Amino acid sequence: MATASEKINTQEYPINMMGIVAPLVGWLVPGAGHLIQKKWIRGLLLLISVSVMFFLGLMMQGHIYTPNTGDVLEMLGFVGDIGSGGLYMLGRTMDWGQGAINIAAADYGTKFIIVAGLLNIISAVDAHQIAIGKKS
Amino acid sequence: MNTHLELSHFTAAVLFALCASIVFGITQKEGVREQVRYGAKSFMWFVVGVIVGGWFLWILKH
Numbered sequence: 001m002a003t004a005s006e007k008i009n010t011q012e013y014p015i016n017m018m019g020i021v022a023p024l025v026g027w028l029v030p031g032a033g034h035l036i037q038k039k040w041i042r043g044l045l046l047l048i049s050v051s052v053m054f055f056l057g058l059m060m061q062g063h064i065y066t067p068n069t070g071d072v073l074e075m076l077g078f079v080g081d082i083g084s085g086g087l088y089m090l091g092r093t094m095d096w097g098q099g100a101i102n103i104a105a106a107d108y109g110t111k112f113i114i115v116a117g118l119l120n121i122i123s124a125v126d127a128h129q130i131a132i133g134k135k136s
Numbered sequence: 137m138n139t140h141l142e143l144s145h146f147t148a149a150v151l152f153a154l155c156a157s158i159v160f161g162i163t164q165k166e167g168v169r170e171q172v173r174y175g176a177k178s179f180m181w182f183v184v185g186v187i188v189g190g191w192f193l194w195i196l197k198h
Contacts, residue, residue: 042162045158045162046158046159046162048158049154049155049156049158049159050155050159052151052155053151053152053155053156055137056141056151058137059137059139059140059141060141060142060143060148061140094137096137097137104145105141105142105143105148108143108145108148111152112148112152115152115156116155119155119156119159122159122163123159123162123163125163126162126163135166136166136167
């Protein structure tokens with residue numbers, strides 16, 4: 001017999017317009033998906049955390065990956081970086097993060113930038129869940 | 137970017153842990169109390185992991 005914790009949640013959460021807009025806006029500008037749903041504190045904390053991580057990575061001479069079909073790790077690096085949305089576009093536009101990685105701190109910086117992108121994707125998914133009512 | 141920042145390994149790891157823990161806390165739990173608790177717990181485990189990993193590598197080297 002299934003216990004309460006083992007029961008599968010069968011409740012449906014229909015997609016609405018906010019459910020589409022919030023993750024897109026949240027991807028473009030970290031935390032904005034929460035801010036447009038009036039989750040001010042959460043939105044600001046996400047904006048600060050993801051942005052600080054991205055810019056710390058750049059200041060540590062981290063590398064921003066460009067679209068590539070070379071090494072698998074470089075392709076994955078690009079996938080992580082693109083998660084930062086607007087920050088990635090800003091970095092590419094300003095030609096930031098194009099130096100050669102030859103010190104340990106720069107390698108850390110590269111990881112900071114990738115993880116900032118991945119955290120931003122988690123934030124965008126969270127904004128979607130709030131929008132469809134799956135999370136408060 | 138022209139600004140150069142040189143952080144120690146530990147400082148970099150703590151800053152990484154701080155930013156990641158805030159996002160984890162907000163996105164993985166519901167309710168302020170649970171979010172703060174989960175964020176703090178994540179941060180603690182990140183830092184404990186760094187210290188334990190550091191000592192493990194030190195033991196391997198010696």
